Amino acid sequence: MPKQTNQLIHEKSPYLLQHAHNPVDWFPWGDEAFRKAREEDKPVFLSIGYATCHWCHVMAHESFENPEAAAALNEAFVCVKVDREERPDIDEIYMTVCQMLTRSGGWPLTVVMTPEKQPFFAGTYIPLESRFGRTGLLELVPRLSDAWKNQRETVVKSAAELTAALAAPEEGATVLDEDLLERTFEDSEETFDGQHGGFGSAPKFPSPHRLVFLIRQNPEAARPMVDKTLTAMHRGGVWDQIGFGMHRYSTDREWLVPHFEKMLYDQALTALACIEAFEAYGDEPYRRMAEEIFEYVLRDMTAPEGGFYSAEDADSEGIEGKFYVWSLDELRELLDSDELAMVVKIFHVQADGNFRDESSRRKTGDNILHRSGPENVSEEIRSKLFAAREKRIHPLKDTKVLADWNGLMIAALAKAGRVFDDPQYAEAAQRAADFVWSELQDNGRLTHRWREGQAAVPGQLTDYAFMIFGLLELYETSFDFQTLEKALTLNDAVLAQFRDPRSGGFYLTADDAEPLIVRPKSILDGALPSGNSIQVMNLLKLARMTGRIEFEKTAARTARAFASTINRIPSAFTQALQAIQFVKSGGIDVVIVGDRGLPATQALIQAVRSARQPNCTVLLKTPGLETIAPFTADMRPVNGAPAVYICRSFACERPFTDPEAVRDAMSEMHQQTV
Template sequence: MPNRLEHESSPYLLQHANNPVDWFAWGEEALQVAKDQDRPIFLSIGYSACHWCHVMEHESFESQEIADYLNAHFVCIKVDREERPDLDQIYMNAVQLLTGQGGWPMSVFLTPELKPFFGGTYWPPTASRGMPGFDQVIRAVVDAWSNRREMARQQSDILTERLQSIGTGSAESVEIAPGRVGMAVRQMEQSFDDRHGGFGQAPKFPHTMNVDLLLRNYVETRNEHSLKMALTTLDKMAMGGIYDHLGGGFARYSVDAKWLVPHFEKMLYDNALLVNNYVDAFRLTKLPRYAQVIRETCDYILRDMTDEAGGFHSTEDADSEGEEGKFYVWTPHEIHKLLGDEIVAERFCQVYDVTESGNFEGHSILNLKQPLAHIAEGLGTSEEELAEEMANARQVLFNARCDRVRPGKDDKILASWNGLMIEAFAKAGAALGEPSYLEAASRAAKFVTDKMTDANGRLLHTYRHGKAKLPAYLDDYSYLASAMFALYEATFNENWLDECHRLMQIAIEHFYDQEDGGFFYTADDHEALIARNKDFYDNSIPSGNGMAALVLAKLGKLIGDDELLNLAEATIVAGADVLQKHPIAAGQLLIAYDFLQSPVQQVVLAADASDPSVKDRIAELHSNYLPRTLLAAQFGVTSTSEHLKSLLAGKKPIEGEATIYACQNFQCHAPVSAVSYLSDLAANGK
């Protein structure tokens, strides 16, 4: 018989609905049972695309013997970390304090008051590979609760105090020494992999905030090594197996240092953040290979990860038919059979490293060991001819792959991750002049504002199958506000800037700490938990405070609002200790700090909407990498946005020609023709 999870909407929770474990979802019913029966809580946190979550479910949660013991001694609660990142943050901190490391599946044992006293990640069902068995762990926990309860409670009290102090951040530093960006760049240089790109060794993650910071640093300092680190990383990832050479899009991370063998799950947020990186690289270098990655990744999201209602789905699993990566790997026999032409098939296998022995468990993950130009030279053909031949071959294989059993997909729509993808589509559409990407961004933004907002105008965090639920977190507000700002700059539709302002006002009202600065992760009327966190460190996604500070700085500088700028500064000061000690771990906050402290140019394009050349001028403006420039436009009508009226007042085309008005450091330069301004941009390479 299904357990209580059958009534949930989360695909991850539904995966566990037929377990013999008597699972509860997190909620008042479960918490009250724990209090009434004075039982410890077994809290299991994971997500649908997590390979080891599936393994632990099959090994332990489908075991009748283990389930019977859990049901007899614990109140068992299953949580989707993507639905409840607030719980995940708190209890992940607890596991890291207890064990020195963290990950998923996360297994935590709590008192009925929700205080953790023991925890870990994956355990096998019985002792193996030097790890205790889950059967041993749960018996030891029951023994401690039954026979040494006071000790367990003391442990939980001490741990909870630590969690509460972590959540509020340290106040040791209130000033930020100069040179934090340079310090972060030097730290990246120390861990940079000159041969394969990226930072550190295996496993290797994209570190998108680092790439963003390096490209910004290059524009400011012309430090060639910053540019090399960023572009080498982007090139090697796009050539490696972490990139899907047939269908587009990136996997979560590489298990090796060469980007060859991915953990095959695909996450919406990784692809959004990486599209932003490749857009910046394309705008800076104009290299076609970056445009290709942008298009293929955006097309993958539109094709496979877009809900019919307009939002974007969350993840695709690593596994299909019970095997990790089965959907993505190939053999030479399959290639030859599908392509038919022996010469083309041989060439494809050579280009994409498909061999009889394989590079992954007897099969081959497609990857480029060398750039296509080098391979073409060795084959005695042109890069253009080889690229066309390989593109045709890839299409044949892609079509054949569509007939395979696809990995499972988590089709819930998260406001925060959608914000990241909306921003990516807005920037990609503007940079490439691709209307379909701008339309996708606008449609998703309208979906979130229409379908994921409650009657009071407050955001809801998650949506699936027609129903939105759960109060939104700081990430939802800050990521979506950033997306709305990007949509305004991409389309000059003033409604998006107004929505950006509205979202940040709600965040200020309900999340901002008026006493010590910075934003809490949860709202002031959120469910009371054992700690209320402020996140300044980046994880796989940017910190909510870092993103909020950057949006406040951009918005404040564009519309001339000192109050927003003061809030941005106070948010950064609240994270000063992090920037002082570990700037590389808080890239988003560091970007916000650098942007706030630096001279920023406000550029207004004034033109007649009927001028046929306006589209060309906008496209030229959007083709440049301008990390310290904010864009606005006036098309011959009075601004309908209260927030833009001051900026746009009096700005109009001169002598009927598209005109640029540029201001910096409270000084406005004389208006110049858009053609002249854009020519100077192209000549200066900035």
């Protein structure tokens, strides 16, 4: 008997396809669904999630695969499914609604709205039946349906008021507080968990952009916080000790029990923090952690075409974490007695398991491998365990390629290629950038998602901002002039299509995108940094690399647009604050003049790179550079020898031809900025 299907069967999103055989008559977001809702005079039941979301799976199995629940939903609503990773604009709007109504949020996100897309109910996971004070779906659906039929005026008025509140412009300060950077550093010191690393209590998330902010603000004072946090994550259960890479977050304070999904952006951002820490302190464990992330990504998360996949699920065989945990008996079958003794000791393996089930609080017999010290198992043992694990049923891999998340990974790999002097990383970054430019770009406009040869969903601010970020990092590694040109092309599109001409800042969606009930605009740096935060830094760098002062003015106007928000809780904007650090440092701008193929030019490039300068821009004068950086026109070799021109705070030193003199000059300038 053929499987039942609904309208999602024609989609490319792995998340939507997971629900294509539900008895719920799901529609993808689009005109057809809302037209049907108007014609049948029904509200729209919107469910937003993503392919690797554990509680999305729970609600799907419990309710959306349940014939009784499906019949109730189909009778009362037109049901719409959205992949939040495909449509971050829709998710941004309705997650804000959920937070306004419930003071919390998360996925799955459940919203009920009018056919005009105005919401009047929002929540997250809803059980099938009511329990522990949480209203179940079977009880909730008839209530909402009754309200729609019999209290229409109240419902519509409430939805309109909520939509108006959502669209209301924020009033307040337009000047950033002078002490923002110091306050944020102090707040981090106060919330830092000195025993286990990280900030606050459980659950604990990787905090990579906060770590980068701390290093750039005060490297020595930040060092204990950075070291404790990165070390604890690398040794904890939140780190995949066998296959490498970061799990999504830790459910406990100790970094032991993770939520097991793996997201591409967590890998990229954590790697960037590790590279920054290695640059600042020179400690090899930071380099090793970044390299292990890249080993995982290049092995398991890279498409044959060169782009990077989005995520791996937490669940396999319907059980969260099953792919990653080990029983003592399993290990005993795989290892000899000496190997077993080492694994048991180093990874804290216990016969009854080393963690307790979240609901029952009983030990499960399974072990999450984690370390309490620097000692690790041999590569031979790890390889043996990895090979055995590969034979298990793997979690779902979400194989969509997203332009924005790829931009972050391109940035991380490009920076690693430069800092670690390892061409394999630069090559992987270049290959991914070429893929995005070929498959997700047309005439300077980006598309958000690619999967199985099909690109879809118009690019949003994060796609442009994160890709510009990646291209700028790649340019400073490869010095390929076309890479810088591409960054400027995308920047032109951002300025033309996303800028808010009235209040400043950038909208999440382009001015020709699908109209939604509001046009979202945010600078909040959550698990992902905001498009506005990254774009401010892009503009500041491009202003210095091209001499186009209007870019800097636009960056300043963006900061003013969000000043009131940032002043209130600056620690929620640590990516944005890196742009403030960039400005306050005065910055260092370097132009290297010389044929890159010459050993003398290479020596100057290495000298520039060896002097850590987080707030530095570097250009290599190649044919064509003068067209986009006219100020380089008069910069020439000195007596026929390659030269380095160094400028700080709009004042330039005499050109240097000696690598040691370059190092000394840059180190002296750096000392003046910290």
